[in-house]
Amino acid sequence: xxxxxxxxxxxxxxxxxxxxxxxxxxxxxxxxxxxxxxxxxxxxxxxxxxxxxxxxxxxxxxxxxxxxxxxxxxxxxxxxxxxxxxxxxxxxxxxxxxxxx
Numbered sequence: 001x002x003x004x005x006x007x008x009x010x011x012x013x014x015x016x017x018x019x020x021x022x023x024x025x026x027x028x029x030x031x032x033x034x035x036x037x038x039x040x041x042x043x044x045x046x047x048x049x050x051x052x053x054x055x056x057x058x059x060x061x062x063x064x065x066x067x068x069x070x071x072x073x074x075x076x077x078x079x080x081x082x083x084x085x086x087x088x089x090x091x092x093x094x095x096x097x098x099x100x101x
Contacts, residue, residue, distance in 0.1 A: 008080040020045035037085040046086025
């Protein structure tokens with residue numbers, strides 16, 4: 001049953017009403033897990049949630065693939081694993097001063 005997940009989502013909404021809205025994924029096959037993902041301005045939104053939930057930066061997993069990067073961190077809330085995932089673009093380095101275009 002998803003009841004524990006729904007309760008946790010309701011509590012997070014109540015506790016953090018002003019944080020950016022995530023995309024929420026929950027499954028009856030993994031009823032003790034919920035994923036909150038952030039796509040538009042994903043890295044900044046992820047960081048706001050990570051900080052609000054007091055997840056240490058040491059718990060963040062950073063990954064890249066080609067021009068895409070994402071960060072992920074998990075924490076346990078009332079027996080439910082809450083996974084935060086933020087997506088963004090890999091920053092391209094600025095050309096060196098004086099470099100030919």
